[in-house]
Amino acid sequence: GQQLNQSPQSMFIQEGEDVSMNCTSSSIFNTWLWYKQEPGEGPVLLIALYKAGELTSNGRLTAQFGITRKDSFLNISASIPSDVGIYFCAGLFTSGTYKYIFGTGTRLKVLA
């Protein structure tokens, strides 16, 4: 089945650093979502993007919907230890029925 490619796969960063990750696809999507998953829990929605070129913030998080509609980016500024987790992008696949296809995840570890 379809899956989105995320990079990097994992990263260790120092507390206070900024983090960037991205998500790419060979298909065009009309909606992009970013989720965070903490150990032992389900993913929690962070940001939703509905329009190509859109830039949306949620606190220290900023996400962008790529102009080509085939990619999206997530930035976290001034990382803190509780930012640890797996970040997933999801694109809305509308060929046939509507369902979200998820990326492979970026595993973030923050060193205090």
Add this chain to the structure above:
Amino acid sequence: NAGVMQNPRHLVRRRGQEARLRCSPMKGHSHVYWYRQLPEEGLKFMVYLQKENIIDESGMPKERFSAEFPKEGPSILRIQQVVRGDSAAYFCASSPQGDDYGYTFGSGTRLTVV
């Protein structure tokens, strides 16, 4: 408001047994989705259901797996004759309209086949 409720949180089954995973969507949500997450991997779509209807089961393995969302009660993901490769976290998500609204996920059921 209760979120998406999944139970059990952990399930251990011997090879060949049946596993039943339950999901109660958020109040007011009539669209349910099941995803599987293997260790260190992403979320793979399995099936999309509305009440009494399977809308999209393109991600379901052809054998041993089935899902339902009856008129009353929770959605059930059923795995017959489990094998070790079925060990994974199974997440249910719900949404109000089934279009481009983001999903709300449950905490998952972690299935271990021994």
